[in-house]
Each structure stands twice: as C-alpha cells, then as structure tokens.
Amino acid sequence: MLPSSLRTVLRWTAPLLLAAASFHAAAQAGTTLRIGFQKSASLLTYQKSNGSLEKRLAPLGVAVKWVEFPAGPQLLEGLNVGAIDVGFVGEAPPIFAQAAGARFVYIGFDPAAPEAEAIVVPKDSAVKSVADLKGRKVALNKGSNVHYLLVKALEKQGLKLTDIQPVYLPPADARAAFERGAVDAWVIWDPFLAAVEKQSGARLLQDGRGLVNNYAYYLAERGFAEKSPQVIQALFDDTQTQAIALKANLKAAAAVIAPLQGLEPDVVEKSLSRYQFGVKPLTAQVAAEQQKIADTFHGLGLIPKAIRVADALPTGAKVANAAR
Incomplete structure (x- = not known):
C-alpha cells in the first residue's frame, strides 16, 4: 500500500481538491502523459521497460x-518549450x-x-586529492547536479571554480575526453x-558524502500540474510500487535495466x-536545501539573478515560506 505521505500530493494544489474527489470527472480521456527521462534514471527506465505506468493510466484514458x-x-x-x-x-x-x-x-x-x-x-593519475585539481581540466555537465558537488568540494579545499579549468561536456563526450586524457x-x-x-579503473577522488545531499526531483509544467493531479498521483503510485520491487531484488532489476542502458548488469x-528510491512530497527542509544551492550559484555568478525556490512550488504548498 502507498505510504500515507504520498497521498498528500493532491493537497499541494488546494483549489483542485473538489475536482480530485471525483476520479472519473477529472479523467482526461484521449490525453497523453509525456515523461522526460534520462537513461541514467534507472527507476524510470525500469518502469518504461515493464509498461506498468501505461497499465495504471489506461483506466483514465491517458x-x-x-x-x-x-x-x-x-x-x-x-x-520549458512544452x-x-x-x-x-x-x-x-x-x-x-x-x-x-x-x-x-x-x-x-x-x-x-x-x-x-x-x-x-x-587510475594512474598524479592527482591524489581535490586540492591537486588546481589549474587542471575538469569535465562536467554544466548545470547538472554534479556542478554543485564540484563547487562544494573545491570550497572545502579553499578553492574556487576559477582555480580550475572547467570543461563543460555531456556524459558521453566527457567519458571520451576522460579516457583519452584530454581532461x-x-x-x-x-x-x-x-x-x-x-x-x-577510474579512481574515486571525492563523492558527495559530507558535502551534498544529491536529491533528485520530479518536476511538472505548472499548467499540467494544476489540471492533472490524478495523473501525477498515478505516476507516483506506480513509481512507489516499482521502487519497492526494484529494491527487493537489485540483481533481477539490474538484469532488466542493463541492456537498456548499454551497461553490464x-x-x-x-x-x-547507491540510490534510494521512493518519491515523497517536498518538505520544508528539502526546499530550504534547494534554496541554499540557488543562493550559492547566484553568489558565484553561475546564474544571472537570485531566485526564490518558493516561486516554483505548487499553489498552496505548505513549504513555500521555508524556501523564502
């Protein structure tokens, strides 16, 4: 059974509670839920492979x-472009x-x-610590979660992004550059x-422990979130069910996911x-942590203006004030 905390997703959009009370009235026959995913998002890849979400949404005509x-x-x-x-x-x-x-x-x-x-x-690099990265080329996907990890890891050593040479590349290109010694x-x-x-045989220099949380977020186009709470709830219900199945047997799940990601089981x-799964509504603490990242990026000039994470929370979200 779905944890009670997940049932609160609909309450984030308080004005829609009356519509949410009637499952059939809000069913959007003939519509399509378009999900953006990355192959590296293993749980979504797992869901896509077994068609569980399609089966769950079929009664809604979605x-x-x-x-x-x-x-x-x-x-x-x-x-952003729809x-x-x-x-x-x-x-x-x-x-x-x-x-x-x-x-x-x-x-x-x-x-x-x-x-x-x-x-x-x-594996044979002369770099032994994050401090040794000073003046060196470091590959990363600009604007991704690892951007913040790099900032915090350098900061811990008294360094800034300007003390290294960032090389902004998507994962596939970065892997190629890494293996040929270009970074x-x-x-x-x-x-x-x-x-x-x-x-x-790459050697781990620093992971996120003690530096970053590395949360992952589910996002929606605002209009879709306001009009389709049942569809979002169905997505989360299925995500939770599949997460439990995946974690119960990692080896079997890996065997399914591996060929889809082009990797070995x-x-x-x-x-x-190394991942934890189980989608939950945003808490005040998580929203505040996201605001810290936003403030850090603005302070470093990585984003052009200060932002309020609260402005990107659903209408009626109780955590809004915690995210300024």
Whole structure:
C-alpha cells in the first residue's frame, strides 16, 4: 500500500481538491502523459521497460510517451518549450532553468544519494586529492547536479571554480575526453560513475558524502500540474510500487535495466545500490536545501539573478515560506 505521505500530493494544489474527489470527472480521456527521462534514471527506465505506468493510466484514458534526454539541463529545456509534461532531474538543473525563466513546479523528490555522484580521476593519475585539481581540466555537465558537488568540494579545499579549468561536456563526450586524457578529472553521476570505475579503473577522488545531499526531483509544467493531479498521483503510485520491487531484488532489476542502458548488469547493480528510491512530497527542509544551492550559484555568478525556490512550488504548498 502507498505510504500515507504520498497521498498528500493532491493537497499541494488546494483549489483542485473538489475536482480530485471525483476520479472519473477529472479523467482526461484521449490525453497523453509525456515523461522526460534520462537513461541514467534507472527507476524510470525500469518502469518504461515493464509498461506498468501505461497499465495504471489506461483506466483514465491517458497514454504515456517517454521522451529521452542526455542530461537534466536538456530535459528542463524540453519542459520549458512544452515538449514534455513531467521530468525527473538532479538538484542543479531546476535552479538554472528557473533563473532562465522556465515555467515549472516541483512535485516530488527522491531521498538523498550522496554516494551516487563523484569526482574521479584516471587510475594512474598524479592527482591524489581535490586540492591537486588546481589549474587542471575538469569535465562536467554544466548545470547538472554534479556542478554543485564540484563547487562544494573545491570550497572545502579553499578553492574556487576559477582555480580550475572547467570543461563543460555531456556524459558521453566527457567519458571520451576522460579516457583519452584530454581532461584530468571528471565529475559524474551513476550509472556513468559505476561504469567508468569498473570499465576504466577510474579512481574515486571525492563523492558527495559530507558535502551534498544529491536529491533528485520530479518536476511538472505548472499548467499540467494544476489540471492533472490524478495523473501525477498515478505516476507516483506506480513509481512507489516499482521502487519497492526494484529494491527487493537489485540483481533481477539490474538484469532488466542493463541492456537498456548499454551497461553490464553488475555495473547497474552497483549503481542501484547507491540510490534510494521512493518519491515523497517536498518538505520544508528539502526546499530550504534547494534554496541554499540557488543562493550559492547566484553568489558565484553561475546564474544571472537570485531566485526564490518558493516561486516554483505548487499553489498552496505548505513549504513555500521555508524556501523564502
């Protein structure tokens, strides 16, 4: 049975409670839920593979369309231009997107997974600590969750982004640059992290533990969130059910996911072990942590203006004041 906390998702949009009370009245026959995902989002990849969400939404007359993106920033662009209705990304992309004027709302989050992102170097690298990165080339996907990890890791050593040479590349290009020695380090998330550790012997320099939370967020186009609470609830119900099944048997889930991600099952299993799954409504604490990231990026000049995370929360969300 779905945890009671997840049933509160509908309460975030208080003006829609009367409509939500009537399941059939709000069913949107003939519509399509367009989900933006990345292959690295293992749970969504698992859901896509088994068709569980399609079966759950069929009684509402809602079809499902899966739209793949290489990383979070590109997914947010898709959400902003109306190519998708719902997406799943890390901490940083929503902040960059909100600063650029994107129209979306946070509708849920997954638990912290600080071990699922890290700074890695080649196994024979002379770099032994984050401090040794000074003046060196570091690859990362600009505006992704690892952007914040790099900032915090450097900060802990008394360094700034200007003390290194950031090389902004999407995961596939970054992996190629890393393996041919064009960059000295790579900041990346799972399952790409697990893959490069196993396949290239990459050495972990620093993961997120003690530095970042590495939450992941479910986002929706604001109009869709306001008009389709039942569809969002069905998505979350299915996500929770599939998360329980996945965690109950990581090996079996990895065997399903691996060929879809183009990875070996043991790599995927390692990646899955470092993630926590189970979508929940935003809490005041999580919203406040997201605001800290936004303030940090603004202070560093990474986003052009200060933003209020509260402005991207659903109408009536009780955590709004906690996020300024």
